[in-house]
Amino acid sequence: MQGKTVLITGATNGIGRATAEALILQSAEVWLVGRNPEKTAEVQAQLGAAGFLLADLSLRGEAERVARDFAERVGKLDVLINNAGAIYDRRQESREGIELTWALNHLAYFIVTRELLPLLRESRGRVVNVSSAAHVGGKIRWNDPEFKTGYSAWAAYGQSKLANILFTRELAYRERDHGVTANALHPGMVASGFGRNNEGLGKLLKLVQPLSLSDEQGAQTSIYLASSPDVEGLSGLYFSNKRVTEPAAQALDDAAARRLWKLSESYL
Template identity: 80%
Template sequence: MTSSQAQSTLSKPMQGKTVLITGATNGVGKATAADLIQQGAEVWIVGRDAQKTAAVAQEIGAAGHLLADLSLRPEALRMAREFTERVGKLDVLINNAGAIYDRRQESKEGIEMTWALNHLAYFIVTRELLPLLRASRGRIVNVSSSAHAGGKIRWQDPEFKTGYSAWGAYNQSKLANVLFTRELAYRERESGVTANALHPGFVASGFGRNNSGMGKLLNMTSALAINDEQGAQTSIYLASSPDVAGKSGLYFNKSRVAQPAAQALDDAAGQRLWALSENYL
């Protein structure tokens, strides 16, 4: 390696790496994408709105962008297949897209939106992209939340068809993120693919602004929140740091390993969740 190459590696540690980030048109996802691009990565972003996604991709210098409504299973699958065909290489997948809904809503397929977007999209996109990640011995980064500690998987009614609660549905989905991450790490233990989950912190971003009630609550507490760039730091760390090479099945907060809630450590629940998720395919 020449001295100029060594200097480039130090200044651009993600040079030559290809990254795909969902939910990257605003907030923590956008901040994560922008930082990794500055580190030299070729970043592809996923968004739902064509004009906004194209504008953000141009603004931050993304390698490209893909369009998909990830709350719809065929759209999530199509996006992953399109990425495979167009790019054919993936070193880091960051599942970041998510939302909370103050009233129960269903996708066009009739699936409760929190479950569809916050969990099933992670599951579908990741499974479809595993061949690329195995080829690169890549990393999977799943954005969860400390809210998982208040979660419980409603095995007989994960879509809250009865007794809907916005926070109940959200907390369940974030618990599902951690359980999915741990089960995925176990299944990929021989492949070299790593999977880790994280809590980004309480971030003053666009999250929850799709709900009038949630928006008012978040506005009231925004003074206590961190900004998007601060909220992106753990995602960036898990995507790029050599310190986490080979580490898998862990939960991180503030770029450090943290102890998840007891229900997130239930291996049997992780296996059961995998089987439940497969029923949606």
């Protein structure tokens, strides 16, 4: 990764941080996106990252701004890793009035990537989208993607992870003539801080922690997709354990992928 520039969202915890650390060890110039100023600065210093940017990615304006700031400050991008995400046991809205799971787990991916496409086209770069096997139970609620009625944490999360794959496939199709590749992945069940912001879900995740992967293990597929020559030119695919894996049938619906793109644009 010598000479390659990488931007990672959600890079101060869990697999995001582990991915950053591994790519820095491969000599990449890694930039971190975090929300907490003190923590993000601390992680940058600990890892020796090239720099960091601050943003609350659940806010559309912040997602746009951080991408533009990066483009102005750095001006080069070879790999974008959309990693930031969360699950919420009760329905919450961002300051912009958008349900948080949808805002952070899907719209942030869409907005940051869209803003950085000019740089990625220049480098014929890679987009790596962290999804989840939770997409298997996901369904896009076209008339109510923000769960204004009938909210369920797992349903909202599953929808967002399905959206990650559909977005990846449509992005790969749209960028096929520009040299930009896009792939999604399942990191595995990771024993990180994910989900610990929820009382009920946090207890459940703590119970399964002994069966879970470490952050370093969970980061392996992200690292592979960001750096391996084996995936050069591959695009629109879903990976698990560093292997191409068939996602659920609803994640292969190209009409749904196009429809999701249009729905996402309606938030801009």
